[in-house]
Amino acid sequence: MSEQRPGDSTRVLLRSFGVMVTTYEERMAQLLEQAGRGDLAPEEALQLASSALALSARLTRRLREMTEHVLATEAQYLSELQERLAQRFPSVRVEPEE
Secondary structure (H helix, E strand, O other), X not given: OOOOOOOHHHHHHHHHHHHHHHHHHHHHXXXXXXXXXXXXXXXXXXXXXXXXXXXXXXXXXXXXXXXXXXXXXXHHXXXXXXXHHHHHOOOOOOOOOO
């Protein structure tokens, strides 16, 4: 079994997120096209709006997951860097700004 390299999980998440964004764009384009029909009934308009909201909610959830992953990765690496530098140069203390 191969060893996982740094960034592998990020690549998978980004690829998956990219697919989701393009799927969102395609589906929203379809909904916009349907909304432009002259014979659109009120019930159909409500269904289109409901579909758009559901798509946007899923996209927002995935964006939040991506953002949380990126921020957690950043915090992990910066913490590790701070620890290593503190071990190497104990007299120099660099505290992160808040």
